Amino acid sequence: MLSENNLERVEKVKQEASISSLDNNIKNHGSSICPFCLKHKAYVYEDKFFICYSSKCGIKGDVISINSKLNNLSYFESLSQLEKSLGISNNFQEVVKERTLVYEQALEIYKYILLDTKEGKIARDYLEQRNIDITTISMYDIGYAPSSNPLKAYGIDSKLLAKHQLINNYDSNEYYANRIIFPIRDTYKRVIHFVGRYCGSVPKNKEGEDSLLRYKNSKSSDNIPTITNYFIFEDFLNAYNNLEDVFICEGYPDSLSLMQLGLQTLGILGLQGLTKQYYKLSKLNSIVCVFDNDFYDIDHPNDKLKGQFKSWVQIIPQLVEIQQILPKLKIYTWMVPDYVNDKRTKDVNDYLTISKLPKDELLKKINIEKKEFVIDIINRWGSDITKHLDLLKVISATGRGQELLSNYISDELKYSNPINYALKVFES
Numbered sequence: 001m002l003s004e005n006n007l008e009r010v011e012k013v014k015q016e017a018s019i020s021s022l023d024n025n026i027k028n029h030g031s032s033i034c035p036f037c038l039k040h041k042a043y044v045y046e047d048k049f050f051i052c053y054s055s056k057c058g059i060k061g062d063v064i065s066i067n068s069k070l071n072n073l074s075y076f077e078s079l080s081q082l083e084k085s086l087g088i089s090n091n092f093q094e095v096v097k098e099r100t101l102v103y104e105q106a107l108e109i110y111k112y113i114l115l116d117t118k119e120g121k122i123a124r125d126y127l128e129q130r131n132i133d134i135t136t137i138s139m140y141d142i143g144y145a146p147s148s149n150p151l152k153a154y155g156i157d158s159k160l161l162a163k164h165q166l167i168n169n170y171d172s173n174e175y176y177a178n179r180i181i182f183p184i185r186d187t188y189k190r191v192i193h194f195v196g197r198y199c200g201s202v203p204k205n206k207e208g209e210d211s212l213l214r215y216k217n218s219k220s221s222d223n224i225p226t227i228t229n230y231f232i233f234e235d236f237l238n239a240y241n242n243l244e245d246v247f248i249c250e251g252y253p254d255s256l257s258l259m260q261l262g263l264q265t266l267g268i269l270g271l272q273g274l275t276k277q278y279y280k281l282s283k284l285n286s287i288v289c290v291f292d293n294d295f296y297d298i299d300h301p302n303d304k305l306k307g308q309f310k311s312w313v314q315i316i317p318q319l320v321e322i323q324q325i326l327p328k329l330k331i332y333t334w335m336v337p338d339y340v341n342d343k344r345t346k347d348v349n350d351y352l353t354i355s356k357l358p359k360d361e362l363l364k365k366i367n368i369e370k371k372e373f374v375i376d377i378i379n380r381w382g383s384d385i386t387k388h389l390d391l392l393k394v395i396s397a398t399g400r401g402q403e404l405l406s407n408y409i410s411d412e413l414k415y416s417n418p419i420n421y422a423l424k425v426f427e428s
């Protein structure tokens with residue numbers, strides 16, 4: 001069993017090492033010869049996950065476990081060997097420990113300011129307006145970083161603050177000034193990241209655009225793996241297996257408002273980081289992906305994006321991949337309604353704040369409206385042959401939906417010339 005000190009080492013090696021470099025036969029993308037059973041049935045995803053689809057072999061795993069099997073090493077020996085070959089230095093663990101300590105100290109100060117000081121009132125008001133109550137604030141250790149440089153004032157060494165990117169090098173102001181602090185913990189409950197939400201409306205520049213980032217994420221220091229390797233609230237994953245209907249949602253406040261209602265939620269930071277964390281989803285039976293209803297502008301310069309839902313463009317391709325890697329995972333999608341009582345809702349938090357739905361009613365509504373992934377994408381993409389390769393991937397992984405797809409394939413292609421259909425699919 002790996003101890004908590006090794007967690008970052010594992011993450012870092014997974015991030016930097018590639019499976020295709022372990023063995024000449026293994027190729028990233030497409031099928032290759034399995035080095036264990038020598039059948040031509042091995043697949044590698046993102047160069048990070050190996051799986052052999054031969055029923056007798058079935059070996060699968062990440063770069064560390066595949067390296068251990070190839071070279072007859074324990075998982076830990078394999079980890080050390082890969083670190084050496086990647087040139088990862090020995091003091092990496094020490095830096096991680098030090099950062100954890102500085103983050104924990106900073107969080108204590110941010111929490112105190114939010115809950116117990118005059119300076120924190122603006123943040124308390126903001127959170128109240130977003131329907132995030134005091135119990136939730138305490139339970140999830142939410143804090144506030146005012147502009148008065150509190151970390152230095154409370155005596156944390158400036159050198160450490162600079163090293164771990166909590167102050168800006170240039171002007172020495174603290175990095176999260178004027179922001180609500182949402183901490184993220186790993187499965188060992190250690191603080192490993194902060195999300196800083198600007199408190200209030202973001203000031204505009206002369207051109208009328210936001211002059212600051214609405215959200216700031218911790219910067220990675222000394223090559224410690226970045227936050228794309230963690231889920232918001234992933235600490236609860238450690239305690240459970242085979243969870244049903246875990247909600248997947250983007251952004252801290254949205255995830256928090258679902259969590260606050262008592263729904264087990266994994267948040268992603270940014271729309272791009274889901275596939276990389278597929279192995280954590282393998283502990284779950286089913287997930288419900290909650291999508292905001294916002295879409296790209298109808299005048300967007302990219303024709304492919306015009307008027308498209310952002311979630312569909314960004315998340316769905318990742319779900320296609322995840323479904324292939326985890327064929328047994330039941331995936332559902334649910335889109336947040338765009339209006340409540342004639343009010344436009346912009347995201348989950350907004351929807352829950354305006355509708356004031358209690359947990360049971362929300363769950364009832366979601367259970368009626370959620371769509372099974374394979375059916376959802378067939379309904380949406382069925383008539384677009386350029387998407388049929390993705391549809392076929394999901395259909396073959398889940399064994400569901402074939403009849404539905406056939407409704408969209410023209411008879412000419414279906415009966416007279418299936419080769420034409422295959423060619424069309426692969427050309428697209």
Ligand SMILES: [Zn+2]
Pocket residue numbers: 034035036037038039042052053054057058059
């Ligand atoms: Zn094999």
